Amino acid sequence: MLEYIILIVVVGVLLLGVGGSMLLRPRGMHGVRRGRARELDLTGPMPKASEQNSSGTGTATATAPPPTIERPAEPAAPPRPSLEKPPPSAGRMVRLRARLARSQSGFGTALLVLLSRDRLDDDTWDEIEEVLITADVGVTPARQITSDLQTRVKVEGAKTPDEVRAMLRAELLAQVETEASRALRTQRHEGRPAVVLVVGVNGTGKTTTCGKLARSLVGDGETVVLGAADTFRAAAADQLQTWGERVGAKVVRSDKDQADPASVAFDAVAIGIEQEADVVLIDTAGRLHTKNDLMDELGKVKRVIEKRTSVDEVLLVLDATTGQNGLRQARVFAEVVDVTGIVLTKLDGTAKGGIVIAVQRELGVPVKLVGLGEGPDDLAPFDPATFVDAILGG
């Protein structure tokens, strides 16, 4: 009897167990499978509502747990652009010579053609002088060059095209060369960074030059801090920031519009000293309201820097395409600050390369750098022989 009771209990328990699992299992499995099916469905066309109803799974769909939709991973932050490795400054002018030749050969070729005439009469010498003046050499230097050439022709009697070319080359070179060194003072000294102030009228290419120069110095292995002291143009600071970021140069700027340029310059120099940089380049504002404004502003920037260290270079940026007007502006700057070097920009865009001669004579300061395009590495140390050869189409 007891055996019967035990058997009934065991059978009952077994039946309940199987029934329970039969009742529970389809639900649970179904749910999971459905979830998976849905996940897969997401990659293909979604089933139509009518199809779902006809398959008789409408109820199950309503009661099944919502399908788990895997969220696509958060898009990764764009990788920081890797630092660029700019080329060193040496030999750049030779590399860019073709660009110079393209824009300058008009003036050089015209001189060669005139000097090669069989008879060099007064009219021809007048024409030679005119070509030089048109090329922005300036009236006085144009007369000087013409008279020197006349003397040479009389003495040497140059005749063959090669001789004529050699004579003109020597004369132009004599006019372009200066006694003053064209080397940039950008080396650390007395345990402090060199400080370079970049000045010039807005639009001449001042900020671009700061950026290109920073690149070129980095290419030469120097560490650079940039100071965005042109606080009157927010875009200038942004522009400088972009230049700096590309080559890993620290950019010091104010977060306020129209901040005091002198305080930005001071901060840049302080950071340059603290970080033991080789050189601090400071982009200044180029507003030219009155000479007094300019004098006040640049004078203050310089004085404030000199509380910490010396200013080693004051580079005046001049747009080569602006001719006599640009020269007039350059003169004002030279009266306000002690310019130590000229950066002649946009020399790729003019056939008036004579401005090199004019500006050096006018200011008594050498052209140290030339801008030969809008590309990041289109700034080159100025080399007189390469320049003259380019003018003569060589």
Ligand code: GDP
């Ligand atoms: P800033 O107002 O003096 O700071 O002038 P920017 O640096 O903003 O430059 C003014 C414009 O001149 C920009 O479009 C530059 O790309 C352009 N520029 C600067 N240097 C050169 C150069 O050497 N050649 C050419 N073709 N354009 C230049």
